[in-house]
Amino acid sequence: MSTLLEVTDLHVEFRTRDGIAKAVDGVSYAVQAGQTLAVLGESGSGKSVTAQAVMGILDSPPGRITAGRIAFHGQDLLTMPERERRAVRGARMAMIFQDALSALNPVLSVGHQLAEMFTTHRGTSRKDARAKAVELMDRVRIPAARQRAGDFPHQFSGGMRQRVMIAMAIALEPELVIADEPTTALDVTVQAQVMDLLAELQREMDMGLILITHDLGVVADVADHIAVMYAGRIVETAPVHRIYAAPAHPYTKGLLESIPRLDRKGRELYAIKGLPPSPHHVPPGCAFNPRCPLARDRCRTEQPPLYEVAAGRTSACHYWHECLHGTRDSGTPEGAGR
Amino acid sequence: MGRYVIRRLLQMIPVFIGSTFLIFVMVYALGDPVAALFGDRAPDPATAAQIRRDLYLDHPLWQQYLHYMGQIFQGNFGTAFDGESVLSLMAGAWPLTLRLTIVAIVVEAVVGVVLGLLSGLRRGRTVDSGVLVLTLIVVSVPTFVSGYVLQYLFGVRWNVVPPSVSPGAPLNQLILPGIVLALVSLAYVTRLTRTSVAENHRADYVRTATAKGLPRHTVVVRHLLRNSLIPVVTFIGTDIGALMGGAIVTERIFNIHGVGYQLYQGIVRQNSPTVVGFVTVLVIVFLLANLLVDLLYAVLDPRIRYA
Structure with missing residues (x-):
């Protein structure tokens, strides 16, 4: 088992009108290949900001990484040139966002948004990328994938939209997926289906998963390790059954x-x-x-x-x-x- | 979609009738066209009566209107008092104005969107403040000032372009008038694009696009700009009509014998058939431009679907 991602002593600050806010204050955690780390905490505990720093999609300004190291396969992402970083982003590590309705582009068809992954990272032709997009939609079990590829995000139900989001994240079989509260915006019955799908895909593809959540119930079934965050710091880490x-x-x-x-x-x-x-x-x-x-x-x-x-x-x-x-x-x- | 278009076209009929009738009433209520025809001299009563009969002016206004509309749909826009047919005036004027409008729209859209995008992406920085000041100045200066100043500078002082446009109005001579005509709208397009881009910049789907590993220009153009242009397109679309009818000042400054020029002449000389004829066509242009905008809206934003 190798260490996929290692965050060491990460500090993130936000410069706002009220002064400097230390959103992340010395966070360290590691994710092993194929394992799930659950990051638990209330809103504002810094769990999402840490994830955004890992993905390299922090809103900056006002956000700024002031110290720390984020190593992906031992290579520091923070010192990597933006070009290389972009090749990692989306292809080798991907993110699933909380609210798929706002996270998907409202004016582009889901097929197009999925195909974009292949055309950008693999140089696939538009036609082949479109076929792969349909395959992906099939894989996350969206019914009538071929017909629905031309539909727009608002034409899908919440659960189906989140499946599109998941399909987008797993498109290029990344080694690491960060799921930021993937089920929070969904009905309880749909939550379980989406979590099951995510766990199943993780097993099949042997992905590392960071599951960000405030829901302890979700964590118990899927996580291997837990890191609990409070006010920008990690307060406890443990194997899930122990905690x-x-x-x-x-x-x-x-x-x-x-x-x-x-x-x-x-x-x-x-x-x-x-x-x-x-x-x-x-x-x-x-x-x-x-x-x-x-x-x-x-x-x-x-x-x-x-x-x-x-x-x-x-x-x-x-x-x-x-x-x-x-x-x-x-x-x-x-x-x-x- | 098809049914929507048909419904919209049908809705245009009462608007068309209402607006043309209003214009008809206003123009004919202004004064006695026959008296105007004779200028300072008092007309001979018998001749005046004859002219009135010939021009259908001895009938009640509503009959005049119906007669006029009937003629229009047969392709007859009447004859100006100087004997030239309104249709031939139009044939000379519309192509010029259309070309001028196209130049103006292109300038307005391209420059406005680029400036708006730049300042929207760099909110609060020097570029943004610079563009803000610039647009405020442009909005505050009336067209007859900016028109004459630019004409003097480029046409007279530096001799870059001819100061007045030649009768054929070739495209290269229309660039300066086009810019003058576009200036005010250009400022609005810039402000609108800036606000829209700044608003969408922090949108979740833009962050998603970045997280997908797309290059910056793809994120900005395909994801950010595409969404931000929806309100801008609406504005530009409705502006088509305004630019065509509102070119009176610009056309006078640069001596372009387009729609604005003919309208001005028609009003000054109380040439009612010219005024009513041109405005009627302008009304149609406005209505079609609005329909176009509504249809374009559905293409740009799939969330809008017409039943």
Whole structure:
């Protein structure tokens, strides 16, 4: 298993009228070939901005990458000339956007938009590209693909539109697909179909997948690893089955407890108190401290590093031990938590 | 689509009748054309009555209108008081104006869209502010000022083009008048394109196009500009009619004997058949231009479908 993508200490700033907002503040994560990394977090946690930085489609200005490294197969994308970068974009890594209705061009037929992938990257003739577009639509199981290739995005249902979006992303069999909340804009019943399709295609093509979501329910079935983000930083990383059993960060724990569960029927649903901080005014120390049930003086002054709590598990909480085991033991992090 | 076109064509009939009747009333209400024909001298009553009979002027206005319309559809636009048939005036004037309009439209569309695109892509930068100031100046200066100034500079001072257009009005001589005619609309096209491009620049589908790895020019032209031009095309389309009828000042400055010139002459000399005839054709041009815009709209934006 080789490392497909490695993001190291990425910093992204947005210069706005209210000052500089640190949207991404030292994020590191890695995706292995053929594996799925779920990036979890609330709106504004920096999960989408990180993905845009990886794709190289950050709105700049105002956005700016101030530090960090994004290595794709060991090669740093940030120092790569734009020409080479463009050859990677779309062909070797692709992105699926949240709202297919606005993400697809309203005045071009979906067949044209799909064919564009082949004509641009492969130099395919228009006619052959069109045939391949129809094949793709078949592959994502859009009924009557041949007839529908000439249709425009607004003529498709939400689920079918998202399938077009997926078809566009997998067109050139990329090694990495970034799906930015791919099911958020869809009906619940359609969500499952789209997720299943995505998982199936991933298996078939052995793609690495970064699944950006705020929906813990979606994550459980498809992800291998999870990275939880809060206020521009990663607060916890873990293999997916471990995090559900025993979260090592109070924020993750709060998220898990706020999912409605059948065995807690009738009881009041837990909610994390307070609101996420504005990126202009991130509190000192641990950014989560004003909302954290475990917060102490140390949390308000000292920013926690990512402690290694187990093999392949990290947590950015001074008191991760307490969170993981439910004790007030603030013992040394090394070697614990197994 | 076919049914839509037919419906639109049928809708044009009442508009056509209404507007031509209004013009007819206004022109004939202005004064006594027979008196105008005689100038300062008082006409001999018997001769005047004879002329009135010959010109159908002794009938009530609505009968005159019906008679006039009937004649028009037989291809007879009447005779100007100086004896020349209006149709032959038109045959001389329309081709000139049409050519002038085409030059103006091309200038307006090409320069306006390019300037608008540049400033829209570089919002808030020097290019954008420069274009903004430029368009404001152009909009504020009336055509008779910009026309005479450019005519003096290019035609007299630097001698680049002849200061007035020769009777045949070859295309190369129409470039300067075309620019003058286009100037104000050009500024509007620029502003409209700029706003539209700036608005769509951050659109999700533009980001998608970039994420697909398309080269920058493809993203800008095929995805961004294509969407941004929809309102611009509407404006340019409706402007066709305005440019044709509104060339009076430009045609006078550059001595082009087109529609504007003939209309002006017709009004000054109270030559009613000329005025009504030319305006009637202008009304038709306006109506057809609007229909064209509506149809073009559906081609450019597939979200609009006509039932």
